Amino acid sequence: MSDRRSEWLDGVKQGIPIACGYFFVSFTFGILGASLGFRWWETVLISMTNLTSAGQVAGVWTIAAGGSAVELALSQLLINLRYSLMGISLSQNTDDDFTGVKRATLGFGITDEIYAVAVNRPKPVSSWFFFGLIFLPYFGWSLGTLAGALFGGVIPESVTNVMTLAIYGMFIAIVFPHMRKERGVLVVALLAAAVSCVMYVVPLLSRIPVGFRIIVCAVLAAVAGAILFPIPEIGGDGDA
Amino acid sequence: MPRFFAYAAVMMAVTYLVRAVPFTAFRRKVKNRFVRSFLYYIPYAVLMAMTFPAALFATSSLIVSSCGLVVAAVLAFRGRGLVTVSLGACAGAFAAMFVMWLIP
Numbered sequence: 001m002s003d004r005r006s007e008w009l010d011g012v013k014q015g016i017p018i019a020c021g022y023f024f025v026s027f028t029f030g031i032l033g034a035s036l037g038f039r040w041w042e043t044v045l046i047s048m049t050n051l052t053s054a055g056q057v058a059g060v061w062t063i064a065a066g067g068s069a070v071e072l073a074l075s076q077l078l079i080n081l082r083y084s085l086m087g088i089s090l091s092q093n094t095d096d097d098f099t100g101v102k103r104a105t106l107g108f109g110i111t112d113e114i115y116a117v118a119v120n121r122p123k124p125v126s127s128w129f130f131f132g133l134i135f136l137p138y139f140g141w142s143l144g145t146l147a148g149a150l151f152g153g154v155i156p157e158s159v160t161n162v163m164t165l166a167i168y169g170m171f172i173a174i175v176f177p178h179m180r181k182e183r184g185v186l187v188v189a190l191l192a193a194a195v196s197c198v199m200y201v202v203p204l205l206s207r208i209p210v211g212f213r214i215i216v217c218a219v220l221a222a223v224a225g226a227i228l229f230p231i232p233e234i235g236g237d238g239d240a
Numbered sequence: 241m242p243r244f245f246a247y248a249a250v251m252m253a254v255t256y257l258v259r260a261v262p263f264t265a266f267r268r269k270v271k272n273r274f275v276r277s278f279l280y281y282i283p284y285a286v287l288m289a290m291t292f293p294a295a296l297f298a299t300s301s302l303i304v305s306s307c308g309l310v311v312a313a314v315l316a317f318r319g320r321g322l323v324t325v326s327l328g329a330c331a332g333a334f335a336a337m338f339v340m341w342l343i344p
Contacts, residue, residue, distance in 0.1 A: 017323055042248070045248055055251070069247065072250050076254040080258045083259040084259070085262075085283075088263070089282070092276070107260035108259060163330055168295035169326035171287040171288075173320070174322075176317050177319050184277075196288070197292055225285070226278040
C-alpha cells in the first residue's frame with residue numbers, strides 16, 4: 001500500500017514542472033480560442049477532453065473555419081498519431097499490473113511530455129506512478145486554458161504573440177538534452193527538422209496538410225535513425 | 241454554437257482512441273531491434289518536425305522568433321527544465337522585439 005502511495009507521489013512530483021509548463025502554454029491556447037470567437041467554457045471543454053497542444057490548435061482552426069467533421073477527425077488522427085506510437089513504446093516499459101482497464105483509462109493522459117518522463121524512467125512504469133504523473137498536468141492544462149480564455153484579452157497582442165513560442169520551447173526542452181548525449185537522437189532530430197523545412201518550402205510538397213507533413217518527416221527520420229543508429233539489444237539474448 | 245458539441249465530441253473521440261487503443265492492445269514486448277529503435281526515435285522526430293519551421297513563424301518576425309529559439313536551445317543544451325526553457329524562449333523573443341523597437 002505504501003508502495004502505491006510512494007509511486008503516486010513520485011509521479012506527482014515529476015509532474016510539477018510539466019504542469020507549470022502546461023499552464024503557461026495552455027494560457028496561450030485560451031487566448032487563441034477567445035480570439036477565434038469561442039466562448040470561454042468551450043475552449044476549456046476542448047482542453048479538458050483532449051489534453052494535447054498541436055491537435056487542439058488545429059482543431060479550433062478547423063471548427064472556426066467551418067470545416068467538416070471528416071476534416072476535423074482526419075486532422076486529429078494525423079496530428080495525434082504519434083500518441084499511438086508513444087503508447088506502443090510506453091507499453092514496453094510498464095509493470096505487470098498496468099493492463100486492461102487501467103491502460104484504457106490512463107492512456108488518455110499520454111502526451112509528449114508525460115511520455116518523455118515516463119519512458120525515461122529507469123524502473124517499470126506502474127499505473128499509480130502514471131496516474132500521479134498526469135494528475136497535476138491535467139489541472140495545469142485545464143486551468144491555464146481557463147485563465148487565458150478569460151483574461152487573455154487584457155494582454156496586448158505583441159505580448160501574446162511572443163508567448164506562443166512557449167510551446168516550442170517546451171518541445172526543445174525535451175529533445176535537445178538527448179541530442180547532446182546521443183548521436184542517434186542528434187541525427188534524427190536534425191533530419192526531421194530539415195525535411196520538415198524542405199517540405200514547407202518546396203511548392204508541391206507544401207500543399208500537403210501540416211498534420212500529414214509531420215508524420216512523413218517523423219517516420220522518415222526515425223527509420224533513418226533505426227537503420228544508422230540501432231539501440232542496444234535487450235540483455236544480449238541475441239534476438240534480432 | 242449548436243454544432244460545437246458535435247465538433248468537440250469528434251475531437252475527443254479521435255484523440256482518445258488514437259492514444260488508448262494501441263496502448264491497451266499492445267501487451268507483448270517488442271523484440272525486433274529495428275522496431276524498438278524506430279519507436280525510440282519517433283517522439284524526437286515528431287517534436288522536431290512540429291517545431292521547425294512552424295516556430296520560426298510563431299511571432300510577428302523571423303528575427304524575433306529566431307532569438308527566442310536560440311535562447312531556448314542554449315538553455316536546453318545545458319539541461320535546464322521545461323519551464324526555464326519555455327520562459328527563456330519568450331524572454332529571448334521579447335528582448336529581440338525590444339531591441340528592434342529601439343532601432344528604427
